[in-house]
Amino acid sequence: MIDFSIDESSSTGTLTLSGDLSIQFAATLKETLLDGISNADSMVINMEQVDRIDLSTVQLLCAAHRALKKANKKLVIAGGISKAVKETIAEAGFIGCMGDGDSSGLWTEERN
Numbered sequence: 001m002i003d004f005s006i007d008e009s010s011s012t013g014t015l016t017l018s019g020d021l022s023i024q025f026a027a028t029l030k031e032t033l034l035d036g037i038s039n040a041d042s043m044v045i046n047m048e049q050v051d052r053i054d055l056s057t058v059q060l061l062c063a064a065h066r067a068l069k070k071a072n073k074k075l076v077i078a079g080g081i082s083k084a085v086k087e088t089i090a091e092a093g094f095i096g097c098m099g100d101g102d103s104s105g106l107w108t109e110e111r112n
Helices: 023-039 055-070 083-092
Strands: 002-007 012-021 042-053 074-078
Touching (some): 002 023, 023 055, 055 074, 055 083
Parallel strands (some): 012 042
16 A cells, blocks of 8 residues: 655655555556655655565665655655565665665665
């Protein structure tokens, strides 16, 4: 499930993800992320209820992170990430999401 809202007073978008996120949800997630990138100064993603993700979801979230960072905006993960999701991210090689030794990667403990 994908739920997105923008708090107009703070221009913060909140994206709540839950369940199994796979390629079937990629187009919807992409459109939602593009909306957030265009209309919010920062985005908070809550993934506490995500059971599993696939590579398409990881790639979309990392691309959104890079786009927001480039626009001097923020994207942060709120709450916890399940062990299964962390394993998928690690196995896919996305721990440092931003690459080039950037410690502010989306999946690192350092929140940007």
